Amino acid sequence: MLFRRKTKKETAPPQEQVTTFAPEEAVSAEELAALGIEPDEQTLPAEPAEEASPAPEETVMPEPAEEETPVQEETAPAEEEQLPEEPAAAPVPETPAEQPKMTFFGSLGKRIRDAMGGGEDLTDDFFEEMEEIFITSDIGMDTTVELVQTMQLVAKYDHIRKVNKMKDVIKKAIMARVDKGDRHKMSEKMPLIILMIGINGGGKTTTIGKLGAKYLREGKSVLFVAGDTFRAAAGEQLAIWADRAGIPMISHAEGADPSAVLYDGLEAAKARGTDVIICDTAGRLQNKKNLMAELEKMNRIIDKQYPEASRETLLVLDATTGKNAISQVEQFGDVAALTGVVITKLDGTAKGGIAITIADQFDLPIKFIGVGEGINDLREFDPAAFVGGIFDE
Ligand SMILES: Nc1nc2c(ncn2[C@@H]2O[C@H](COP(=O)(O)OP(=O)(O)O)[C@@H](O)[C@H]2O)c(=O)[nH]1
Numbered sequence: 060m061l062f063r064r065k066t067k068k069e070t071a072p073p074q075e076q077v078t079t080f081a082p083e084e085a086v087s088a089e090e091l092a093a094l095g096i097e098p099d100e101q102t103l104p105a106e107p108a109e110e111a112s113p114a115p116e117e118t119v120m121p122e123p124a125e126e127e128t129p130v131q132e133e134t135a136p137a138e139e140e141q142l143p144e145e146p147a148a149a150p151v152p153e154t155p156a157e158q159p160k161m162t163f164f165g166s167l168g169k170r171i172r173d174a175m176g177g178g179e180d181l182t183d184d185f186f187e188e189m190e191e192i193f194i195t196s197d198i199g200m201d202t203t204v205e206l207v208q209t210m211q212l213v214a215k216y217d218h219i220r221k222v223n224k225m226k227d228v229i230k231k232a233i234m235a236r237v238d239k240g241d242r243h244k245m246s247e248k249m250p251l252i253i254l255m256i257g258i259n260g261g262g263k264t265t266t267i268g269k270l271g272a273k274y275l276r277e278g279k280s281v282l283f284v285a286g287d288t289f290r291a292a293a294g295e296q297l298a299i300w301a302d303r304a305g306i307p308m309i310s311h312a313e314g315a316d317p318s319a320v321l322y323d324g325l326e327a328a329k330a331r332g333t334d335v336i337i338c339d340t341a342g343r344l345q346n347k348k349n350l351m352a353e354l355e356k357m358n359r360i361i362d363k364q365y366p367e368a369s370r371e372t373l374l375v376l377d378a379t380t381g382k383n384a385i386s387q388v389e390q391f392g393d394v395a396a397l398t399g400v401v402i403t404k405l406d407g408t409a410k411g412g413i414a415i416t417i418a419d420q421f422d423l424p425i426k427f428i429g430v431g432e433g434i435n436d437l438r439e440f441d442p443a444a445f446v447g448g449i450f451d452e
């Protein structure tokens with residue numbers, strides 16, 4: 060479809076892509092605005108005196124101490140290794156979802172913070188280091204180059220001359236790629252039909268369970284539709300989540316036509332006045348033609364049965380698959396009109412870089428992130444909180 064914004068040019072060596080950093084070069088507010096960055100109040104350029112004086116803050120680098128604390132977050136899910144396909148065994152955490160500190164930038168965040176540690180002058184060396192950190196953190200070449208160029212522009216505009224003053228610049232550059240404004244929000248118009256698509260094992264069924272529970276907590280009525288009829292286990296697994304959350308579910312036997320299940324689901328939802336209908340699907344990307352036909356048929360059923368309902372089609376992506384997630388967006392983008400993505404398994408894997416790449420490479424908002432296997436381990440995607448996570452904020 061039309062999501063792909065750029066073509067890859069993975070072959071060129073990184074060094075050749077970085078423009079040389081010339082701090083004195085003028086950057087206009089328009090140039091920043093074109094990148095989606097709101098320029099700060101322009102300070103007068105002639106003020107490097109302040110930067111040059113050995114300001115006492117330069118030694119304020121408390122990060123390493125904080126590195127030890129995040130362990131505390133790992134205590135809950137640190138039981139046994141879960142086998143795939145068996146979330147039945149996963150404990151249901153009864154604690155309500157508060158917003159713990161996000162740790163999905165593990166090594167990426169630490170390496171960025173380390174690179175900013177000294178009070179050195181800002182030169183090409185810093186940008187080359189950033190480039191290498193990005194590329195080795197699941198951030199593709201195109202996104203890396205754009206991030207570095209944006210950082211250089213912002214640094215020039217903001218008259219940043221020291222590497223330890225780069226924090227806001229880095230945040231702004233990443234935000235410019237990741238933040239899609241209101242599009243991160245789900246449609247608030249009820250009834251809402253959510254189709255979940257994505258490859259097997261990505262976390263669709265688990266996300267449906269969590270999302271259903273979330274809507275329920277918000278006072279909405281919810282119905283699950285077991286549209287993954289390809290494997291019996293898929294329906295059983297969704298039934299467990301439905302039980303857990305106390306959400307009704309419509310299902311047919313294994314091998315049934317998913318559209319027929321959806322049809323029944325929509326009839327039930329209309330009769331009950333259900334607010335949110337969440338439909339599972341089978342993620343058979345190997346048979347793209349079938350998948351496309353199946354999803355088209357499901358959409359036709361919705362057009363016919365419930366045209367007044369609002370809709371979301373969410374692609375569920377497993378962060379631990381790294382760059383493979385990119386080709387999944389391309390492939391599923393070909394077979395469905397996606398309205399957003401959910402990035403799962405961002406807990407403890409430190410693969411946050413892939414989220415930056417996906418947000419940058421596609422015109423698609425990240426709607427939710429999965430941060431564990433428990434029923435409360437789903438977060439609405441908040442760009443500022445996400446980017447703040449790099450600096451442990
Ligand atoms: N750690 C972690 N595991 C997850 C998350 N989301 C899903 N899983 C696990 O990933 C596996 C596959 O999930 P499932 O929902 O069955 O994927 P589906 O095949 O796309 O429906 C299961 O073991 C889930 O418990 C997450 O956010 N964090």
Ligand SMILES: [Mg+2]
Pocket residue numbers: 260263264265287293296
């Ligand atoms: Mg499933």
